[in-house]
Each structure stands twice: as structure tokens, then as C-alpha cells.
Amino acid sequence: xxxxxxxxxxxxxxxxxLEDLTKKNAKPAVSFGGKYRIIDFPLSNCAxxxxxxxxxxxxxxxxxxxxxxxxxxxxxxxxVRSLTASLPxxxxxxxxxxxxxxxxxIYQNLDFLDSLDPEYVLILSGDHVxxxxxxxxxxxxxxxxxxxxxxxxxxxxxxxxxFGIMNVKDDMSIYEFEEKPKKPKxxxxxxxxxxxxxRDLKHYLVADAKDETSxxxxxxxxxxxxxxDQKKLLAFQFKGYWKDVGTIExxxxxxxxxxxxxxxxxxYNMRTGAKTFSExxxxxxxxxxxxxxxxxxxxxxxxxxxxxxxxxxxxxxVLIDEGAVVTHSVIMPGAIIGxxxxxxxxxxxxxxxxxxxxxxxxxxxxxxxxTK
Amino acid sequence: MYKVMGLCNLHHSPELxxxxxxxxxxxxSFLGRYAxxxxxxxxxxxxxxxxxxxxxxxxxxxxxxxxGSANVWNANTKLGYEAIMYNEKMANNPRxxxxxxxxxxxxxxxxxxxxxxxxxxxxxIVMSIDYREVLKAHIAKNAEIxxxxxxxxxxxxxxxxxxxxxxxxxGEIVYIRENKGTQDEADISLExxxxxxxxxxxxxxxxxxxxxxxxxNDIIAFCCGKTxxxxxxxxxxxxxxxxxLPHYVEYSLELLDYTVRKQLFKPExxxxxxxxxxxxxxxxxxxxxxxxxxxxxxxxxxxxxRSILSRYVTVAEGASIKxxxxxxxxxxxxxxxxxxxxxxxxxxxxxxxxINSTDGYPVYIKQGDVI
Numbered sequence: 001x002x003x004x005x006x007x008x009x010x011x012x013x014x015x016x017x018l019e020d021l022t023k024k025n026a027k028p029a030v031s032f033g034g035k036y037r038i039i040d041f042p043l044s045n046c047a048x049x050x051x052x053x054x055x056x057x058x059x060x061x062x063x064x065x066x067x068x069x070x071x072x073x074x075x076x077x078x079x080v081r082s083l084t085a086s087l088p089x090x091x092x093x094x095x096x097x098x099x100x101x102x103x104x105x106i107y108q109n110l111d112f113l114d115s116l117d118p119e120y121v122l123i124l125s126g127d128h129v130x131x132x133x134x135x136x137x138x139x140x141x142x143x144x145x146x147x148x149x150x151x152x153x154x155x156x157x158x159x160x161x162x163f164g165i166m167n168v169k170d171d172m173s174i175y176e177f178e179e180k181p182k183k184p185k186x187x188x189x190x191x192x193x194x195x196x197x198x199r200d201l202k203h204y205l206v207a208d209a210k211d212e213t214s215x216x217x218x219x220x221x222x223x224x225x226x227x228x229d230q231k232k233l234l235a236f237q238f239k240g241y242w243k244d245v246g247t248i249e250x251x252x253x254x255x256x257x258x259x260x261x262x263x264x265x266x267x268y269n270m271r272t273g274a275k276t277f278s279e280x281x282x283x284x285x286x287x288x289x290x291x292x293x294x295x296x297x298x299x300x301x302x303x304x305x306x307x308x309x310x311x312x313x314x315x316x317x318v319l320i321d322e323g324a325v326v327t328h329s330v331i332m333p334g335a336i337i338g339x340x341x342x343x344x345x346x347x348x349x350x351x352x353x354x355x356x357x358x359x360x361x362x363x364x365x366x367x368x369x370x371t372k
Numbered sequence: 373m374y375k376v377m378g379l380c381n382l383h384h385s386p387e388l389x390x391x392x393x394x395x396x397x398x399x400x401s402f403l404g405r406y407a408x409x410x411x412x413x414x415x416x417x418x419x420x421x422x423x424x425x426x427x428x429x430x431x432x433x434x435x436x437x438x439x440g441s442a443n444v445w446n447a448n449t450k451l452g453y454e455a456i457m458y459n460e461k462m463a464n465n466p467r468x469x470x471x472x473x474x475x476x477x478x479x480x481x482x483x484x485x486x487x488x489x490x491x492x493x494x495x496x497i498v499m500s501i502d503y504r505e506v507l508k509a510h511i512a513k514n515a516e517i518x519x520x521x522x523x524x525x526x527x528x529x530x531x532x533x534x535x536x537x538x539x540x541x542x543g544e545i546v547y548i549r550e551n552k553g554t555q556d557e558a559d560i561s562l563e564x565x566x567x568x569x570x571x572x573x574x575x576x577x578x579x580x581x582x583x584x585x586x587x588x589n590d591i592i593a594f595c596c597g598k599t600x601x602x603x604x605x606x607x608x609x610x611x612x613x614x615x616x617l618p619h620y621v622e623y624s625l626e627l628l629d630y631t632v633r634k635q636l637f638k639p640e641x642x643x644x645x646x647x648x649x650x651x652x653x654x655x656x657x658x659x660x661x662x663x664x665x666x667x668x669x670x671x672x673x674x675x676x677x678r679s680i681l682s683r684y685v686t687v688a689e690g691a692s693i694k695x696x697x698x699x700x701x702x703x704x705x706x707x708x709x710x711x712x713x714x715x716x717x718x719x720x721x722x723x724x725x726x727i728n729s730t731d732g733y734p735v736y737i738k739q740g741d742v743i
Binding site: 033034035277278282284285290293294296297299300301313 | 403404405444628633637642643644645647649651652653654655656657658659660661662663664665666667668680
């Protein structure tokens with residue numbers, strides 16, 4: 001049975017700007033929000049959008065990601081007509097090559113896509129935290145009879161120079177694409193989420209593979225080429241919370257955003273809307289102690305808080321010992337904050353032990369990543 | 373190489389006041405996110421007992437709803453199972469709706485599963501037990517029936533109505549009687565047995581020949597020390613009998629103390645339950661939580677002291693909760709003060725008032741009540 005739309009999730013990158021957090025972990029596997037991993041967001045979006053076929057392209061430190069993705073059970077992607085495939089680079093008769101770019105990664109898996117024979121292909125990144133129903137984007141793509149639809153987010157003029165900016169006509173068709181423009185003509189930033197007609201995707205990937213001067217990247221090569229060829233490119237405006245958590249600062253900020261109601265952060269909602277699925281940690285009940293003080297924070301099951309925390313995101317199996325004071329911080333799974341320790345504006349990596357009485361980043365001027 | 377089948381026996385589950393009016397004890401919420409049956413099923417799972425029958429007396433709908441696909445306890449999802457065993461024909465006839473008739477009505481397991489040993493355990497006595505150790509002792513002694521018992525020091529107020537046993541110096545059960553609370557130091561049956569398959573069939577025949585009303589506990593008590601040898605295995609560790617609403621509250625809150633909690637929750641003995649992908653709990657700027665279990669999904673902005681909040685409980689600013697257990701999806705509004713209350717699911721306590729127990733018996737607020 002041919003699929004209407006399948007998703008290809010690019011999860012091969014290291015995420016060097018996350019420093020030690022990605023030393024032994026691909027960026028999509030990094031912990032987020034008290035209980036999730038970043039890749040839980042795009043995968044949950046696929047599930048909630050009723051996409052039942054997902055290829056996850058892995059490369060950097062792929063072993064953990066491949067096992068975590070597994071048969072897709074964590075996100076319900078193991079249904080009767082489902083397929084969840086981990087796609088690391090492989091040897092073929094032609095030889096062996098690492099994925100050289102985002103477009104090359106998809107190109108090397110054209111046989112996988114051919115076997116599914118989809119009408120449309122949704123290209124996603126495993127680096128982003130957001131909630132989206134991709135069916136709305138597909139509807140717009142079909143209505144406009146586009147060859148490629150790119151999801152865009154309205155950003156501020158000040159920020160626009162950091163993004164790939166789409167310049168559009170009134171009907172949202174893209175006439176120009178500028179990468180990190182010094183003088184932005186619009187404030188519609190590319191989210192790195194694409195819907196292609198499979199026929200067009202295949203054509204352009206095959207052509208691009210032959211071009212030795214190409215960097216085999218969607219943003220740098222495929223999109224500009226399609227624009228030059230006067231193909232119909234549509235911008236689909238996404239309204240909601242979206243964050244690329246590529247730096248320590250932005251990872252910390254996105255975690256803090258979960259504490260905020262005002263930010264319209266519907267990625268963390270209690271009872272309504274789409275759920276974000278993840279792995280259950282089979283933890284003991286969360287216990288808050290006799291002399292504890294917990295305010296303005298998010299705490300996962302299995303955590304034991306005996307000290308004082310304010311504006312924190314606390315993961316499972318974390319111990320905040322008596323007398324400890326932790327503020328504006330993200331404490332990842334299994335970390336221990338010792339008695340009377342003080343931690344401020346920090347990300348404490350999973351399993352880290354902060355000894356009794358230690359002071360971390362007190363009066364620091366930026367976010368500290370603590371791994372030991 | 374021998375084969376073991378687990379039977380989770382719910383036929384002797386007591387009532388927890390009005391809490392068990394709408395669901396059986398097995399699927400009643402415990403510590404904010406478990407159901408009682410999770411502990412028995414986890415004990416089976418961790419003891420590598422993968423084929424489990426659940427002897428359901430009543431409330432199969434609720435138990436099925438909790439278990440879902442029941443995959444979470446299985447080491448191998450194709451080879452393991454938690455099968456509901458329910459006696460539809462006798463469900464409305466309490467005298468006849470006992471475990472023996474239930475096994476009879478579901479005796480397929482004798483023929484398809486063919487285990488060498490049955491491990492039979494209840495859900496209302498919560499413990500952390502490795503049945504492999506009990507099996508080893510059972511086999512070493514060449515026993516046909518082993519009963520797991522424990523020694524308690526507060527028999528005058530706990531395990532009332534449970535089986536009081538006398539153990540001989542040779543490690544056999546001399547007699548089984550009802551605990552009427554006459555003494556604090558007591559050996560109490562944990563209603564946990566290991567029985568060889570042929571012996572179980574024999575006991576069932578004996579039971580119906582003696583009395584059609586006899587349950588497994590009854591026939592064992594009737595025969596032990598006389599026509600049957602019941603080997604005794606002493607369990608040392610956390611064991612509490614959840615047999616009333618006051619005990620439900622008392623023992624639940626008792627687990628807030630680390631010294632008690634660490635006897636039940638051991639790092640190498642995880643307790644599995646079905647996940648609902650609930651987001652982590654959220655604390656507001658006015659939250660004042662101490663000495664409590666807070667489940668995921670809870671939204672707390674008020675005062676919570678020595679209490680247990682279940683999933684998706686909302687506690688507004690200006691509310692205060694003490695010595696209470698609040699079940700799923702409830703709302704405790706501003707200005708509401710609770711002390712020693714069990715609030716059942718979906719209740720909305722939103723008009724400012726004080727609800728507290730005046731006689732030591734916890735106040736119970738019904739499901740879906742608006743107060």
C-alpha cells in the first residue's frame with residue numbers, strides 16, 4: 001500500500017556547540033524538559049500527525065539513537081501499518097560513504113523511499129523543540145500545488161540576520177531565499193521543515209549528487225537550485241513555539257521557557273492538545289522533603305528534592321540534598337546536588353555529582369555547563 | 373529446568389471503605405501513580421515469572437483498563453502474558469465466586485501452560501519479594517505446599533482478619549486461624565503460596581468434597597498440620613495489609629519516611645506500572661510542598677504537607693492539604709483546607725471550606741463531586 005506522506009528525520013549531527021553534552025551523544029538524544037530527549041518532539045509530532053512511516057537518519061554516535069528509536073514503540077509508531085527505520089550510513093555494492101550533507105543523507109536512502117513509493121516526503125530535523133501538526137502544512141502544499149513547501153516562523157527583525165530568510169509574495173510563494181542576510185527583506189525564517197513532492201525531491205537529489213562542487217545541503221544547494229529553475233516554492237507560516245536548541249544558552253533558555261505560561265509555550269501543557277511521548281523511566285515516586293522548598297519549577301518522577309529549588313527543571317533520579325540551593329538551573333537525570341551546595345544558572349549534566357558545599361556558577365555571567 | 377506460573381489472587385481483597393465502591397483494590401490508585409496490582413505483577417516479573425493469571429473476583433473492567441496491553445511487565449512480549457481469569461457464571465454469587473471456582477472455570481492453564489509450580493500471591497498485602505528464593509527453599513525441602521509468612525509486632529491493630537499462623541520448630545505450619553488482634557507479636561500468613569501443580573489439583577478436589585464454599589485459603593487451613601504438610605517460609609521485609617480506608621491512608625503516608633520507603637523500593641527491584649506519558653509536575657511561585665509524593669502532571673501552587681498528589685491534580689494558590697491523598701484529575705481550589713481527606717478522581721473542591729477528619733477516620737470525597 002503506497003503511503004501518502006512519509007517522514008525523514010535528520011538526526012545525524014553532533015551539535016558541537018553543546019560541548020560536553022554531545023561528547024558521547026548525538027544532539028537529538030540530549031535530555032530536555034525534565035523527562036524528554038529532543039528527538040521526542042519531532043517523533044511525537046509525526047505520531048500526532050498520523051504519519052506512520054518514519055526514517056530516522058543517524059550518523060554521529062548512532063548506537064544510542066538507533067536503540068532509542070527502536071521500533072518506534074515509545075511514540076506509538078509501531079502500529080499495524082507503521083514502519084520506523086533507523087537509517088545510519090551503510091555499505092552498498094557501490095561502496096561506502098558517510099552522509100556528506102543533509103541532501104546527501106536523503107539521496108543515499110532513495111532506495112528506501114522508492115520501496116515506500118510515497119506521494120510526498122516530509123524532511124524534519126531532530127534538533128528542534130516544538131509541537132506541530134504536519135497535516136496542515138501538507139494541506140497548504142497540496143492547495144497551492146507547490147513542488148516544495150518550507151515551514152517558516154516569523155522572527156524579529158533584529159534576529160532575522162541569524163536565519164535563512166524567505167522572501168515571499170502575497171500568496172506566500174517564495175521568490176527569494178537569503179541565508180543570514182545583513183539587511184533582511186522579510187522576517188520569515190526557515191524552520192528546516194520541508195514537504196517535497198517525492199518526484200521532485202528525487203529529481204533534484206540525483207542531479208545534486210552528480211555536482212561535485214555542491215555541499216549537498218538542502219538550504220545551500222537544493223532550494224536555491226529549485227528557485228532558479230522557477231519551481232513553485234511555498235512558505236507555510238507556523239504559529240507557535242519553536243526553538244533550535246543548538247547552544248548551551250539556547251538549550252537552557254528553552255528549558256526555562258517550559259516554566260513560563262506567558263510565552264505561549266504549549267509544548268508543555270497538562271491536559272489538552274497533543275501529547276509529547278517519551279520513554280518511561282520506571283522511577284520511584286517523586287518525593288519532596290520535610291525541609292524542601294520548591295517553587296516555579298518542573299520536577300519529574302523519581303526525583304528526590306530535600307533542598308531548595310527555584311526556577312529549575314529537574315529530571316528523574318535527581319537528588320537535591322538537604323540545604324542545597326539550586327536556582328535557574330537544569331539538572332539532568334541521575335545528577336546529585338550535595339548538601340548545602342549552591343548552583344545557579346547552570347546545566348548540570350546527567351550523572352554529575354556536585355559535592356557537599358560546592359558553589360557552582362554563583363555570580364557567573366553566563367550559563368555554566370557542569371559535567372563534573 | 374522447571375516451569376513456574378504466577379497467580380495474582382484478588383479473591384480476598386478487602387474493601388478500602390468507599391474507595392473500593394467503584395473499583396476493586398487491585399486497580400485502586402496507590403502512592404499517586406501505581407495501582408496495588410503493580411507490586412504483585414512487578415514481583416512476578418522481577419522473579420522471572422512471565423506467565424501470570426490474574427484471578428479476578430469483581431471489577432474486571434477497571435482492572436483491564438489499568439493493565440492496558442500489560443506489556444510492561446513482560447520480559448518477552450511474545451512469551452509472557454498477564455491473563456485475566458474471571459468467573460462470569462458465578463460473578464454474582466459471592467459464596468461460590470471464590471478462587472477455586474475461578475481456577476476451575478479457567479482451567480485451560482493446566483493444559484496449555486503445564487507449569488510445575490504455581491506461585492500464588494495477593495494484591496492487598498504489599499511487599500517486595502523475590503519468589504525465586506522461596507522456590508529454592510520449597511524445592512530444597514521437597515515440599516508440595518509452601519506458605520510465606522512474616523513476623524509482625526503490631527498484630528493487635530494490623531493484619532486483623534488475616535491468617536494468624538503457628539510455625540513448628542521444623543518449619544511447618546501447625547495451624548492457621550483468624551487474627552483477632554489478641555497479641556502484638558504474631559506470625560501472619562502473607563497469603564502467598566507455592567503449590568506443585570498436582571497438589572493444587574488435589575487440593576481443589578478436596579475442597580469441593582469438603583465444602584463448595586471453600587476457597588484455597590480455607591482448604592489449606594482445614595488440612596494443614598493434619599492431612600497436608602505446609603512448609604513455612606519466613607519473609608523479612610516490608611509487608612503491609614491494606615484492609616481499610618484508615619490503613620490505606622496510614623500505610624501510604626508511612627512510605628513518605630525514607631527508612632520505610634527503602635524497604636519497599638529497592639534499586640535492583642523496580643516497580644513497573646503502565647505509563648501515560650504524563651509531563652513532569654509543575655510548581656508555581658506560591659507552592660509550599662513538604663514531605664509529600666507528587667505525581668507527574670500535578671500542578672501545584674498551594675500548600676501540601678505530608679500528602680500524596682496523583683497525576684493531573686491541581687492545587688490552587690491559597691489551598692492547603694495535609695495528611696491527605698488526592699487522586700487523579702482533581703482540583704483543589706483556593707481557600708480550601710483539607711486535613712486527613714481522601715479525594716477521589718475528578719472531584720472539584722472549589723468553594724472555600726475546611727474539610728477535616730473529626731474522629732480519626734479519613735473523610736472520603738466521592739468521584740466527580742463538586743464541593
